[in-house]
Every structure is written in structure tokens, then in C-alpha cells.
Amino acid sequence: MRKKIVAGNWKMNMTPTQAVELVNTLKPLVANDEVDVVFCVPAIDIIPAMEAAKGTNINIGAENMYFEDSGAYTGEISPKMLADAGVKYVVIGHSERREYFAETDETVNKKVLKALEYGITPIICCGETLTQREQGITIDWIRQQIKIAFLNVTADQAKTTVIAYEPIWAIGTGKTATTEQAEEVCAAIRVCIGEIYDQATAEAIRIQYGGSVNAGNAAELFAQPDIDGGLVGGASLKPDFGKIVCYK
Numbered sequence: 710m711r712k713k714i715v716a717g718n719w720k721m722n723m724t725p726t727q728a729v730e731l732v733n734t735l736k737p738l739v740a741n742d743e744v745d746v747v748f749c750v751p752a753i754d755i756i757p758a759m760e761a762a763k764g765t766n767i768n769i770g771a772e773n774m775y776f777e778d779s780g781a782y783t784g785e786i787s788p789k790m791l792a793d794a795g796v797k798y799v800v801i802g803h804s805e806r807r808e809y810f811a812e813t814d815e816t817v818n819k820k821v822l823k824a825l826e827y828g829i830t831p832i833i834c835c836g837e838t839l840t841q842r843e844q845g846i847t848i849d850w851i852r853q854q855i856k857i858a859f860l861n862v863t864a865d866q867a868k869t870t871v872i873a874y875e876p877i878w879a880i881g882t883g884k885t886a887t888t889e890q891a892e893e894v895c896a897a898i899r900v901c902i903g904e905i906y907d908q909a910t911a912e913a914i915r916i917q918y919g920g921s922v923n924a925g926n927a928a929e930l931f932a933q934p935d936i937d938g939g940l941v942g943g944a945s946l947k948p949d950f951g952k953i954v955c956y957k
């Protein structure tokens with residue numbers, strides 16, 4: 710049985726002061742040991758959020774990192790820094806990073822390998838545009854993203870990773886993929902992992918759905934056989950996130 714994992718992606722929201730307030734508000738609402746709970750927060754919020762989350766079931770994660778240990782990369786944050794701060798999860802290759810910051814499947818792969826080297830669990834994002842869905846190439850596209858993201862990743866490493874399927878047309882639009890659409894792609898991702906590695910790896914890896922997840926649709930989405938939780942944007946900034954974590 711895979712343990713569900715529900716992660717909030719705060720994106721570029723919350724000052725350090727607000728971050729502490731939000732963690733304090735959500736603390737009692739997300740106290741559910743049956744689910745791994747992660748708040749992926751802006752880099753500047755990591756330390757204060759961690760302090761505020763001490764002694765709770767909340768894991769603080771990052772939203773991005775660079776694929777080098779250190780060096781002349783002004784403005785970047787390294788996995789070495791994240792690991793030293795105690796960060797256990799990092800979102801890699803979110804569609805917004807791909808769209809606005811020119812991230813590619815190749816940089817995603819480099820970041821995945823680096824995060825794993827530092828013992829940080831990558832939450833690896835994939836997803837199709839509305840055009841791609843209409844062209845009928847969703848599964849082909851996702852399979853390509855997955856195959857490149859996992860290049861040179863061993864089966865043992867792959868088992869520890871998390872994949873987030875986030876159809877781009879469902880992000881921040883209020884347009885959730887139907888349960889069938891979400892399950893179809895998450896199942897296809899699991900098949901793809903099985904092809905790259907083996908059945909045991911496919912069974913172990915956790916696959917989240919993301920895109921307009923809210924308190925009203927989480928239970929049905931998370932009940933699907935291949936959906937092991939969610940990556941939540943907007944609703945992770947509200948008390949409603951507690952209802953998503955405690956979806957049962």
C-alpha cells in the first residue's frame with residue numbers, strides 16, 4: 710500500500726511573516742498521520758516555515774533548486790543548501806518553471822539526479838497543454854517527459870520519488886481534470902515506469918494529481934487506484950487545505 714502524499718505548492722505567495730501565520734493556522738487542520746503532508750514554499754520562507762512547523766507532521770519543501778552544488782549562479786539555490794536546512798522535498802519542473810524560466814526535460818533530469826544525490830525527494834512535474842490534449846497526444850507527451858526525467862535514475866532511487874501529473878489547462882483555472890482523465894494519465898505514467906524499470910518500482914512510486922484540486926473534489930480524485938495524493942496550488946493557502954489532507 711502506497712501512503713498518500715498531499716503537497717501544497719505556495720508558488721510566489723506568502724511573505725516570511727505570512728508563512729509563519731499560515732503554518733500556525735494549518736497546523737491543527739492537517740494533523741493526519743495517514744498522509745504525508747508537505748508545504749512547498751518560496752525559498753525565503755523555508756527557514757521560518759520550518760521553525761513554525763517543528764514538532765508537527767508538516768514537512769517543508771522547496772519549489773525549485775539548481776542542479777549544481779555551489780558556484781557562480783547568481784540568484785539560484787542549491788540542493789546542498791536545501792539539504793543543510795533539512796529540506797526533504799523539492800518540486801522539480803513545474804509547468805510554470807518550464808513556461809517562464811525555460812526549464813526543459815533535460816534540466817529536469819539534471820535536477821532530479823542532483824536532488825536524489827542529496828537525499829531530497831523530487832516531486833517531478835509533468836503535464837500537457839490543452840492543445841496537446843486536443844491533438845490526442847497527451848499520453849505520448851507525458852511518456853516522453855517521464856522517460857527523460859528518469860534518465861540515469863536507478864530503480865531504487867525511482868521508488869523514492871514522487872511524480873505530479875498536472876495538466877496545464879487545469880492549473881489555476883478552476884477546471885479540474887475529470888476523475889477519469891486524471892486516473893487515465895496517472896495509470897499510464899505507472900505503466901511507463903514499469904517499462905523503464907520493473908513492476909515493483911511501478912507499484913512503489915507515488916503519483917499525484919494536480920490542477921484545481923479543492924476540498925470538494927479531493928476525495929474522489931485520491932480514491933482512484935493510481936492517484937496517490939495531490940499537488941495543490943491555490944487551495945493550499947487556505948484552511949480548506951486541511952480538508953484536502955483529511956479527505957476521508
Ligand code: 13P
Binds near residue numbers: 803882
Ligand atoms: P492550482 O491548484 O491552483 O490549480 O495549482 C496547481 C499547481 O500548479 C500545483 O503545483
